[in-house]
Amino acid sequence: MSRLVIISNRVSAPSGGGAQGGLAIALSAALRESNGIWFGWSGEEIETFTGNINFQRNQGVATATIDLEAQDIDEYYNGFANRTLWPLFHYRIDLAEYERGFAGGYERVNARFAETVVPLIEEDDLVWVNDYHLIPLGRELRARGCENRIGFFLHIPWPPTRLLMSLPSHRELVESLFAYDVIGFQTEDSLDAFRGYARSQFDAEIDDAGVMTYDGHSVRLIADPIGIDTADFRASATSETARERFSRMRESADGRTMMIGVDRLDYSKGLQERFLGYERFLSANPEQQGKVFLLQIAPPSRGEVQSYQEIRATLDSLSGRINGEFSNVEWVPIRYVNKGYPREQLAGMYRAARVALVTPLRDGMNLVAKEYVAAQDEADPGVLILSRFAGAAEQLTDAILVNPHSPEEVSDAIATALAMPLEERIARWRAMMDNIEQEDVFWWRRRFTDMLEATPHEMTA
Numbered sequence: 239m240s241r242l243v244i245i246s247n248r249v250s251a252p253s254g255g256g257a258q259g260g261l262a263i264a265l266s267a268a269l270r271e272s273n274g275i276w277f278g279w280s281g282e283e284i285e286t287f288t289g290n291i292n293f294q295r296n297q298g299v300a301t302a303t304i305d306l307e308a309q310d311i312d313e314y315y316n317g318f319a320n321r322t323l324w325p326l327f328h329y330r331i332d333l334a335e336y337e338r339g340f341a342g343g344y345e346r347v348n349a350r351f352a353e354t355v356v357p358l359i360e361e362d363d364l365v366w367v368n369d370y371h372l373i374p375l376g377r378e379l380r381a382r383g384c385e386n387r388i389g390f391f392l393h394i395p396w397p398p399t400r401l402l403m404s405l406p407s408h409r410e411l412v413e414s415l416f417a418y419d420v421i422g423f424q425t426e427d428s429l430d431a432f433r434g435y436a437r438s439q440f441d442a443e444i445d446d447a448g449v450m451t452y453d454g455h456s457v458r459l460i461a462d463p464i465g466i467d468t469a470d471f472r473a474s475a476t477s478e479t480a481r482e483r484f485s486r487m488r489e490s491a492d493g494r495t496m497m498i499g500v501d502r503l504d505y506s507k508g509l510q511e512r513f514l515g516y517e518r519f520l521s522a523n524p525e526q527q528g529k530v531f532l533l534q535i536a537p538p539s540r541g542e543v544q545s546y547q548e549i550r551a552t553l554d555s556l557s558g559r560i561n562g563e564f565s566n567v568e569w570v571p572i573r574y575v576n577k578g579y580p581r582e583q584l585a586g587m588y589r590a591a592r593v594a595l596v597t598p599l600r601d602g603m604n605l606v607a608k609e610y611v612a613a614q615d616e617a618d619p620g621v622l623i624l625s626r627f628a629g630a631a632e633q634l635t636d637a638i639l640v641n642p643h644s645p646e647e648v649s650d651a652i653a654t655a656l657a658m659p660l661e662e663r664i665a666r667w668r669a670m671m672d673n674i675e676q677e678d679v680f681w682w683r684r685r686f687t688d689m690l691e692a693t694p695h696e697m698t699a
């Protein structure tokens with residue numbers, strides 16, 4: 239197999255602890271297998287951009303990182319990526335900000351990425367660009383003579399055409415995607431939405447095999463849902479650290495049933511709606527008060543962006559209000575923790591929870607849903623409550639699927655989950671486990687890179 243050059247905004251080499259995003263975890267696993275190199279932003283700020291590359295190798299993963307200057311971080315990461323594209327692609331046009339400075343910074347940083355990474359790319363490498371931060375990177379690489387096979391994978395949802403058209407530069411942004419040889423999406427739903435846009439806005443032809451032709455250039459389109467390293471996660475759920483965490487959780491639960499949520503503190507994760515659904519459940523089922531509690535782990539994320547500061551304040555106040563309303567001296571209904579935990583500890587907590595609430599309003603995939611399933615005890619598994627609007631819902635159809643906007647549905651789902659007989663819990667868990675065992679992170683990576691490798695080079699523009 240050809241060497242992989244993976245490019246993504248953030249490079250987060252594996253480490254012992256701390257919170258890592260799902261993308262980081264998935265790519266580390268993929269890189270180890272392919273002996274590739276991972277290029278991106280270090281997450282560090284520098285006074286003036288130099289293009290100097292810092293090479294490192296951590297636990298079998300080779301990384302090459304650059305620092306960005308303050309204006310780049312403001313306009314590209316906090317700006318166009320997280321104030322414009324993220325809300326828009328998660329259907330929140332009310333939160334999307336359209337500033338020319340953001341768009342300019344986004345183009346500039348994509349050009350800087352291209353300029354810096356081009357010398358690292360060897361003739362037969364497969365180049366794999368990841369996520370919404372780097373949509374125009376393929377075009378920038380081509381402009382610098384890169385004739386390798388280049389693929390792009392979008393980790394977040396592709397929005398419906400009507401929403402995307404609210405972005406002033408939508409045509410230019412999408413046209414830059416035509417520089418790639420393969421474009422991957424998490425779900426059939428996103429792939430459909432992209433096809434709709436390409437046909438209606440560019441008159442692109444798309445055949446039954448998923449090959450899109452526009453202006454004499456062909457691009458292969460694929461829905462390729464990302465998975466987790468299921469075997470590894472399952473093993474980590476019975477590691478010493480996880481077992482210790484499991485026991486401590488059970489002890490601190492003091493005979494009460496624990497439910498869990500684990501999400502970056504992001505408005506797309508539907509935390510506010512989840513708390514309201516849980517509040518509804520407590521009001522509708524007073525006999526459950528004092529018998530259950532929700533552990534919500536929510537490490538702060540993208541704190542420079544105002545909408546993230548606002549959701550944090552909203553959740554502080556909502557969790558406080560619900561706890562104030564229902565708590566007594568011995569019981570608090572929500573344990574709300576603004577801190578990240580290492581994976582093995584999370585695995586122990588997932589296993590200790592009878593129910594997981596994974597209720598994003600929109601999510602590209604949601605790896606937490608898959609991790610929760612992988613961590614369960616097969617003889618006594620917990621129940622997954624999953625939003626219909628998470629990418630994972632296309633695969634995990636045996637979860638209790640809910641509309642996260644409806645407090646009644648969330649409340650009913652909690653009641654159903656808590657009352658579910660063991661036999662049904664096992665049957666649902668088995669079906670979900672079969673899926674995540676089959677469609678794991680290696681399956682995801684192979685499908686993408688096999689397609690990229692099989693795409694004839696002549697197809698490149």
Ligand SMILES: O=P(O)(O)OC[C@H]1O[C@H](O[C@H]2O[C@H](CO)[C@@H](O)[C@H](O)[C@H]2O)[C@H](O)[C@@H](O)[C@@H]1O
Binds near residue numbers: 248261602
């Ligand atoms: O790097 P950050 O700004 O701190 O954000 C963390 C990551 O969040 C997003 O994750 C997405 O990718 C996951 C894996 O495919 C998927 O399960 C999830 O639904 C997506 O939201 C983001 O897309 C990543 O680039 C960030 O690194």
Ligand SMILES: O=c1ccn([C@@H]2O[C@H](COP(=O)(O)OP(=O)(O)O)[C@@H](O)[C@H]2O)c(=O)[nH]1
Binds near residue numbers: 261
């Ligand atoms: O305290 C935490 C919270 C989350 N995560 C990990 O962060 C990832 C979140 O990925 P997901 O796809 O659910 O959402 P994203 O944050 O990428 O949007 C999962 O692998 C979690 O195990 C973690 O390691 N520690």
